[in-house]
Amino acid sequence: MKLLYFAWLRERIGVPEEERDLPASVTTAHELIDYLSAQGSAYQAAFADRELIKVAIDQEHAALTASVVGAHEVAFFPPVTGG
């Protein structure tokens, strides 16, 4: 699965995107965050405040409770501030 990070999440994690094979136990965005948070201190710091994390699954906004099973691209980012 392709994972993308934007704004301060990207800065804290240190890469804009990566490809990862996820364990079958990861089915929701919440579980994906749990999994990534266990991948080192940078991830842990980036995902520490879950209230500030938004997710897009295959380029559509989604809830953290949404399923990521079968998704090609999952992006994590803070609330948007364009306009």
Next chain:
Amino acid sequence: MVRVEEDDFDLSTEVKKITDGRTDIGAVVSFTGLVRDFQNNADTPKPDQGQMTLEHYPGMTEKQLEQIEAEAHKRWPLSASLIIHRFGTLNPGDQIVLVLTASPHRQAAFEAAMFLMDWLKTKAPFWKKETGPEGEAWVAAKSDDDAAADKWS
């Protein structure tokens, strides 16, 4: 139409493109957003000392803006519309976003322009970072913007 680009835009050129050769349009409403001086320190503006960098999610940005535009066309009888959003490094006073709506009568154009901006603010994946003499900071989202977007749902 939706455009996501680094380059600046010209309002009158864009209006002409939309209205050229058409006689069914009775109203064109435009909204231009400008980079304000240091949103994090609104009380003490420091002209020419700050910059803003806009990051976005290529692919999703265009998709979201197209969806928002399609939604506006579903809700109001629009003859045409245009959304331009810039990214990259911008200075205070620079144009950052343009929304144009055209319709036979003014009410649809006014309402749709407001709707497009309200939804864009909460749905289009852009992030602003301010850089100044005292360092850099990501701009935080405002709950006012959520409330403005919610009133259209």
